[in-house]
Structures are given as structure tokens and as C-alpha cells.
Amino acid sequence: MSLALGRTYLAIPGPSVMPDQVLQAMHRPSPNIYEGELVELTQSVIADLKYVARTKHHVAIYIANGHGVWEAALANIAEPGDRLLQIATGAFGHGWADMVRSMGIEVDVLDFGRNSTYDPEAVREALQNHNYKAVLTTHVDTSTSIKNDIAQVRRILDETGSEALLAVDCIASLGCDHFEMDDWGVDVMVAACQKGLMVPAGVGFVFCNETARQRRHTLNRVSSYWDWEPRIAPDLYFQHFCGTAPTHHIYGLRAALDLIKDEGIEQVWRRHEILAHALWAAIDVWSHTGAMALNVADPALRSHAVTAASLGAPHGTNLRRWAETKAGLTLGIGLGMATEEDPRADGFIRFGHMGHLNAQMMLAAIATTQAGLMAIGAPLASGAVDAAAQIIAQNA
Numbered sequence: 459m460s461l462a463l464g465r466t467y468l469a470i471p472g473p474s475v476m477p478d479q480v481l482q483a484m485h486r487p488s489p490n491i492y493e494g495e496l497v498e499l500t501q502s503v504i505a506d507l508k509y510v511a512r513t514k515h516h517v518a519i520y521i522a523n524g525h526g527v528w529e530a531a532l533a534n535i536a537e538p539g540d541r542l543l544q545i546a547t548g549a550f551g552h553g554w555a556d557m558v559r560s561m562g563i564e565v566d567v568l569d570f571g572r573n574s575t576y577d578p579e580a581v582r583e584a585l586q587n588h589n590y591k592a593v594l595t596t597h598v599d600t601s602t603s604i605k606n607d608i609a610q611v612r613r614i615l616d617e618t619g620s621e622a623l624l625a626v627d628c629i630a631s632l633g634c635d636h637f638e639m640d641d642w643g644v645d646v647m648v649a650a651c652q653k654g655l656m657v658p659a660g661v662g663f664v665f666c667n668e669t670a671r672q673r674r675h676t677l678n679r680v681s682s683y684w685d686w687e688p689r690i691a692p693d694l695y696f697q698h699f700c701g702t703a704p705t706h707h708i709y710g711l712r713a714a715l716d717l718i719k720d721e722g723i724e725q726v727w728r729r730h731e732i733l734a735h736a737l738w739a740a741i742d743v744w745s746h747t748g749a750m751a752l753n754v755a756d757p758a759l760r761s762h763a764v765t766a767a768s769l770g771a772p773h774g775t776n777l778r779r780w781a782e783t784k785a786g787l788t789l790g791i792g793l794g795m796a797t798e799e800d801p802r803a804d805g806f807i808r809f810g811h812m813g814h815l816n817a818q819m820m821l822a823a824i825a826t827t828q829a830g831l832m833a834i835g836a837p838l839a840s841g842a843v844d845a846a847a848q849i850i851a852q853n854a
């Protein structure tokens with residue numbers, strides 16, 4: 459018997475739930491792409507993207523997913539012959555480094571595993587020993603749900619006198635976790651629209667400051683499609699996108715940014731924080747019997763937008779299947795925790811709790827997970843839903 463009919467919750471870490479306002483804004487015929495409303499909307503979207511990123515500097519918009527803006531950022535700050543440093547705390551850190559190599563650029567990867575943040579001393583030592591052109595890292599690595607202290611990376615760069623640019627992947631964290639591009643001294647930041655920004659996948663962003671723009675001007679060659687300069691300072695509107703504008707995404711983004719601005723970015727961060735704590739309180743209770751364990755032990759190092767957890771194989775896969783087919787809740791697969799052929803891969807899940815999410819959605823996801831654990835015969839502790847409800851009651 460399936461009880462899945464009704465409004466479902468896509469609780470994977472991207473794409474996230476689309477607000478009705480976004481869906482409705484995108485449900486329209488194509489506009490004139492040369493003048494009028496779309497041109498004005500684009501300017502307002504650019505201004506509000508900077509509001510969300512906490513920067514006074516620049517943003518280039520690409521018709522691309524997260525992988526696309528990884529490449530876009532690299533194309534403007536590095537070239538063959540350069541050496542970069544990647545601080546990896548999960549699969550996405552490694553993925554970005556793979557892309558660096560594929561562009562013929564050298565990269566040293568500091569791998570800090572799947573359960574902890576980076577070791578500042580190891581980063582300091584690497585910076586003292588090599589002349590890196592850029593340090594790349596993820597704010598939140600979505601595979602492990604580890605959140606890294608970005609301001610501290612900037613301090614280490616300054617203390618070691620390194621001139622490396624600081625480039626940060628905020629694809630999973632922008633519009634969810636507290637982030638300060640300018641105050642934390644971030645030179646380049648990449649994000650995409652389908653996570654905290656609540657718009658279907660298809661548009662990505664590269665934010666950059668003047669230091670990064672100067673680096674761009676020292677490069678021998680930047681392909682005209684990836685070049686951020688015309689996108690940042692176009693003479694003609696189409697140069698924002700090196701061609702036809704992503705018309706419907708601009709309408710969708712306008713609606714999503716209105717939601718964020720109406721709520722206020724600090725309040726958006728706080729909402730994510732409280733809802734994440736509710737989930738963690740429930741998982742803490744489940745962990746008493748070994749039904750489930752959080753991937754990251756220290757709450758200060760956990761993302762507020764995605765939570766990676768382990769149940770032991772095959773409970774992870776069984777829970778996901780049950781929740782989706784019986785109850786309309788789609789949970790995320792584990793990523794980068796074990797190879798696909800490894801039977802242990804069936805033991806991991808991720809909860810996506812980014813973007814358009816409120817207390818009743820989170821409580822329903824937790825209670826549904828509780829039902830799923832019962833149904834699949836996981837070793838159960840009681841009180842998880844109560845623990846989550848208490849967090850909501852205390853903080854709402």
C-alpha cells in the first residue's frame with residue numbers, strides 16, 4: 459500500500475524544492491531579449507545576487523550547472539603552467555581538482571577525508587612550500603556535509619604572505635549557510651541556481667573581486683565564452699550571456715530573490731540553522747540504538763543545508779526506497795562514501811534541507827523517516843520526533 463499521493467518533498471541536496479512563485483514566474487511565453495522588461499530584470503537580479511553573496515563586487519552569469527561555473531572560474535584565474543592548491547573535504551573538492559587537471563593546470567590536493575574539516579597547519583605548510591596561484595575549496599562539500607571555515611583560510615593566506623587567490627565553491631551553501639564574500643576576503647566564489655536559490659538547474663554564477671579581475675588580465679588567453687569580463691561589463695545586453703539570455707531562469711530567479719529579500723538573508727540563514735538542528739536532534743536519538751549516525755561529529759562543522767548520515771547497508775537504500783514509494787519523501791543517496799560496487803554504498807543517505815523549506819516540511823520528513831526505519835526493521839530508539847519538535851518549539 460503506497461501513501462505517496464499528494465504533495466511530495468524532494469529532500470535531496472539539489473535540485474531543491476521549487477516555490478510556487480518561481481514556477482508561476484517561469485510559466486510564460488519568451489520575452490523580447492533585446493529591450494524592455496527582461497533587460498531591467500537582469501540588472502535587478504544581478505544586484506540581488508550580490509546581496510545574497512554579501513559582496514559589492516561583480517557577478518558573471520553563465521548558462522551552466524555547478525560544473526560549468528567550476529570551469530568558468532578556472533578559465534579566468536589560471537592557465538597551463540600554474541599550480542593551484544585544493545583543500546578537499548569530500549567528493550566535490552576532488553571533482554573541482556579533477557577539472558583543474560583536465561584543463562592542463564597543475565593542482566596539489568590536500569585530502570582531509572570524509573568526516574572532518576581541513577587542518578589549518580597542513581594548509582599553512584603547503585602555502586609556505588609552494589607558490590600557488592589560487593587556493594580552491596568548498597564552503598560546504600555536499601557529499602560529506604562538512605562546512606569549512608573560509609575566513610580562516612583567508613587568515614592563513616595573509617599570514618603566510620601568499621598571493622594565491624581564494625576561490626570558494628558555495629554551490630550548496632549560498633542562500634542557506636552564513637557566508638560573507640567581502641568580509642571573509644574571498645576573491646572568487648561560484649554558485650548555481652538549483653540549491654539555495656530554488657530555481658531549476660541551468661544557471662550558474664561566478665562572483666569575483668578586483669584582485670581576481672586583475673589576474674584575469676594577466677592570462678595569455680581566455681575563451682570568449684568563459685571570459686567573465688564582457689559578462690560583468692557588457693556593451694550590449696547579449697554580452698551578459700555571450701548569446702541568448704536564459705530568459706525563464708531570469709524570471710525564476712527574480713521570484714526566488716524576492717522571497718529571500720522579503721525574508722531577509724540573516725533570517726534565511728537562521729531558518730536553515732534551526733531546521734538543521736531539528737533534524738540533528740532526531741538523528742542523535744536514532745543513533746542511540748545504532749539506527750543512524752551523523753557523518754560529521756562537531757555541529758559547528760555541519761552544513762545547514764545538507765546532512766550526510768549512515769545507517770549501515772542495506773538500510774540506507776531500503777529507507778530511501780520506502781520513503782519515496784510509500785510516503786512521497788525523496789531522500790538523497792550517499793555520494794563519495796563508497797564506490798558503487800561496494801555493498802557498503804547502500805548504507806549511506808543524505809537529507810537535503812535547502813531553500814524552500816519550513817518547519818512542517820522538516821518535521822514531516824523526520825516523522826516519515828521514523829516510519830521508514832520502523833518499516834525496514836532498523837534498530838529503533840523512540841523519541842526522535844519529540845526531540846525535533848522540541849527544537850522547533852524552543853526556537854520558533
Ligand SMILES: *Cc1c(COP(=O)(O)O)cnc(C)c1O
Pocket residue numbers: 472523524525526550596598599600627628629630650659
Ligand atoms: C551540486 C554541487 C556541485 C555540482 O553542481 P552541478 O550543478 O551538479 O554541476 C558542485 N559543488 C557543490 C558543493 C555542490 O553542492
